Amino acid sequence: MTDQHQGGYRGAAGRGGNGGGPRRGGAGRPAGGRDGRSSGGYKKYDGKKPSGDSRGGYRGGKPGEGGYRGGKPNGGGYRGGKPGEGKPYGSGKPSYNGRRDDRDFRDGDSRGGKPYKKFDGPKSDRQGGYRGKLGDKSFGDKRQGGYRGSKDGARGGQRGPKRFDGKKYDGPKKFDRRDDRRDDRRFERRDDEHRTQTPAVPERSVAMTSPRASSRFGAPAPAPAVEHDARSARDDRGQRPRRDDRHQGDARRGSRDGGPRGGRGGRPQPVKLSPGRAAACEIGRIVREREAFVSEVTPSVIAKHEGISPEDAAFATKIARGVTSTLGTLDEFIDRNLRSPEDIQDDVRDALRVSAYELLFLGKDAYAAVDQGVELVRSVQPKASGLANSVLRKMSTSAKKFPYGNPDLSLQVLARSQAFPLWFAKRLMNEMGLKQATDFMRASNADAPVFIAVNPIKADEAEVVEVFDQAGSLMEPSATVPGCYLVKDARVLRKPAVRALFENGSVCVSDESAQAIAALACPEGDVEAFLEIGAGRGTKTILVQGNAVRRFGRTVPMVSVDDHAFKGELLAKRAAAYGIQSVRPLTADARKLSEKLPEASFDAVLVDAPCSGAGTMRRHPEIRWRLTAEQIEEMAAIEYDLLAEAAKMVKPGGTLTYATCTVFEAENSQVVDRFRRTKFGEAFEIEETIATTLSASGADAHYAVRMKRVR
Ligand SMILES: C[S@@+](CC[C@H](N)C(=O)[O-])C[C@H]1O[C@@H](n2cnc3c(N)ncnc32)[C@H](O)[C@@H]1O
Incomplete structure (x- = not known):
């Protein structure tokens, strides 16, 4: 190790572990x-712990202390309602009302002079960008698909007339959830790593994380992303599209209302929705609708998408997990770019979350994010593609300013940058101090390593190591825990010889x-x-x-x-x-x-x-x-x-x-x-x-x- x-x-105090381990x-x-x-x-x-003169701490965020304030009154916001979409977005109301701006962004600033100070007041009960209050049960218990609640507690998108035709999930309920699992949910999150004897191959085994993504969370940059539609592959190389591509890209994005797209010479150049994103969006919807665990929904959705490549499946898994872990921050970001956040339908939001995640945390090129985002929205709500086009363009511009302030000076900005609810970040900071809380949040955004335990009842440790070795992964023994190994390359868990070790009880996965x-x-x-x-x-x-x-x-x-x-x-x-x-x-x-x-x-x-x-x-x-x-x-x-x-x-x-x-x-x-x-x-x-x-x-x-x- x-x-x-x-x-x-x-x-x-005093006693180290054996050999410097635990x-x-x-x-x-x-x-x-x-x-x-x-x-x-x-x-x-x-x-x-932060003291008055330490830098760490929650800065109160009083109005007027500076900070990013979102759009100006009446500024920003989507304004172009399309014929046939019902009452257009942007008609009448300003894009942002002052209250929401103040709440969401007011202390996200690097300019003000106040130092961090320990969080000590009820005003901080507000969750960054959230409408649910700390202590609002409905937030924790019900809005598990993410923040959508409105002031009065109704779910966004369900108040008043819908903007778009409802398209409810009515397919077979493939997701297998035990009735009584719901009872456990609150108290038993940590044992589902053990649910299968043969572990699922973790997503990180197929390198999909872009360097920019990691740098957004401040983590080291792993291997470059791979994606399998032509445009995205280009974007994922981390390059801007070539001039020709860019030109074509504009054409591909088509008209603002998402109507027929014209390439060069007016030829339609339809953008193909990547299967990974489509699957990720579906996973997100099911997790939201059923208050399910993403790790349990993902395999069944992937299995349903017959013919999906392993790379697309890994990409879908990555996005679905990422969207789940950054959900509130994504919604805050989406809402900032919507004129009437409460009017957007849930399935449109599911699609926008995918794009928001790509923009904010995968550092995805705006072209790919907008193109694919529009297609994704179109796939769930055809009439909403015009809205999607406009909102996604705004999002791609706004993403450049994320996290809207200096995380070194504002806990709210820090929490946003690490995709944590503000109350959570405050609690961590109060208990651990700023540095450890920051490290903890960063580490919580990393991919989890895979450890196995050798079962001495069934297996000889040296033989197990040999099987892994032969299958292509080095095993790093724990310095302190007998029989524990870090699996250096988790792709090996797919290999038949290794799977056999799980099936015959020689090893199990355990942190x-x-x-x-x-x-x-x-x-x-x-x-x-x-x-x-x-x-x-x-x-x-x-x-x-x-x-x-x-x-x-x-x-x-x-x-x-x-x-x-x-x-x-x-x-x-x-x-x-x-x-x-x-x-x-x-x-x-x-x-x-x-x-x-x-x-x-x-x-x-x-x-x-x-x-x-x-x-x-x-x-x-x-x-x-x-x-x-x-x-x-x-x-x-x-x-x-x-x-x-x-x-x-x-x-x-x-x-x-x-x-x-x-x-x-x-x-x-x-x-x-x-x-x-x-x-x-x-x-x-x-x-x-x-x-x-x-x-x-x-x-x-x-x-x-x-x-x-x-x-
Ligand atoms: C952390 S999980 C256990 C993980 C398990 N030891 C393992 O390693 O796989 C905690 C367990 O406590 C159980 N539990 C919760 N409340 C309980 C109670 N009042 N009496 C008995 N078990 C309870 C839950 O059902 C859950 O399975």
Whole structure:
């Protein structure tokens, strides 16, 4: 592992990890554990919190403090309604009303003299460019397809007469979503990496990221993009079209109303909509309509597009994920270029989001973005192509000013540049300090690395490495986690020999941090009875048992509790496939576990808590726009209940490990501190802590504390 990679683990005082890898917190009772200070062992983020004179911070954004203000009153905005489109856009109302301008852009400035200061007031509850308020449940719960709400809470595009004919999705519902998955959504974002035994090949395995795209997020520039329609291929080389092309391009863009296009000599030169964009737009629509996970919708949509090339499929995947993770920022940008944002239909917005993403985050050439954007809108709403033409031209001009200010001076601009909701960015900054919050947001926009765990019950590690090697990928062993490898070239996961390793239970995909937590939860001494709470589909089950085999030469008797019966069934099947016979799934609400299991009867207990999943946003792009501050508090309450109940199950001398995959203190150290301040909690001493920070190429950000029951 690289230093950078290892550096992600930040353990506590004093004790580094083995060989410089994941460092764990030191043993011993913490100073201040009971008086509410941070738990021993766990070192808090060491990024300095902003002080009055620091640069980091939210600048209040008072009107008049400068900042980009969008269009002038009555300026900008689409004005050219077309005959036959109903009431034209631009008739009557000004393009922007002052209130919206002020809200969205007023503090996005680099000119004003005020330094950053720590966010400290309710005025900042406004979400950058969003109409939903912090605490507005409908924002987090309902508007998962993105911000569309109007002032009165109605969804945009559904108030008043529609501008365009509705074209509702009425095809077969190919997307397979479990009924009860909806229940899990808020609390269980982090385990769907484990849903398949054979992993999907991650999109980044086909290099599609343009250098400009990455530089927009401030990440290193990977390989140049590839795309497979002739115009776009030209654009993707990062070059402006040649003069001839440009001339032709103008002709190709056709008339403003999207009517017949004339090439040279008046010959129609239809622009062909790229299959990747069409698929991406469809994925976006389904994710919006069904409040679904993009990773679950994508394969079925791609499969439906018969004959789509692997490159187009990868491009579609990339755009769909990108649109999902930048959704609110895209909508803010689109609205800025629309005269009446609330009147635009949802499926037109889906198409515009694709173009907006390409313009803002892929640095796509305006010609390709406009041409393809018009075609995309035409494909979903033929009558809207005129509007699309105008709006997309405005967007391509406006994109040059993105993010409308200096991210070094305004948190709102920083949040916009990294495509984070403002409340989220503020919270990160308040908890981590500006530098770490910025690094965290940047890293959250990178592609997730792929790690595998070798299952010692079924496989010999050297042989597994050899198979990967032969198939074409080097494997980088983790410096600290036994059996964990970084797969350097994830395309190898498609190779039959490698797929066979997944199918026969020799390996599973699991982030390095998750593997580190499974190792932490498996204590040094022998274990006669292990209790797992929040077992899900059983990835930690498999990992813990693998560690037991490494340590004790055998699997350990384990009760694996989850409150969803279907997960217990899946877990049982997976455990069997991985050669584990000693697991008993139990369906129960673990907050009332003492009704089901005898207290003080387990040597080791792991609480793999349902959490906000904020440390896994590279894999779960929906999280940042669906999560609300209220949900974080709700989850913290559940996490505390689970931990307190789990503690009752631990034998004296046994261990209790509490784990999440989030970075919020409310769900991590504060839960542990609160528990340890209780009478019963006094019996637990912290042994080790893992707190991973996120780096672009490293593991996800997880948190875990292992405590020992001393009496
Ligand atoms: C982080 S996920 C578990 C991931 C799993 N350990 C794995 O590695 O695949 C948290 C799990 O906690 C479960 N859960 C949430 N609330 C629960 C409760 N009150 N009792 C039991 N399980 C619960 C969820 O169903 C979810 O499967």
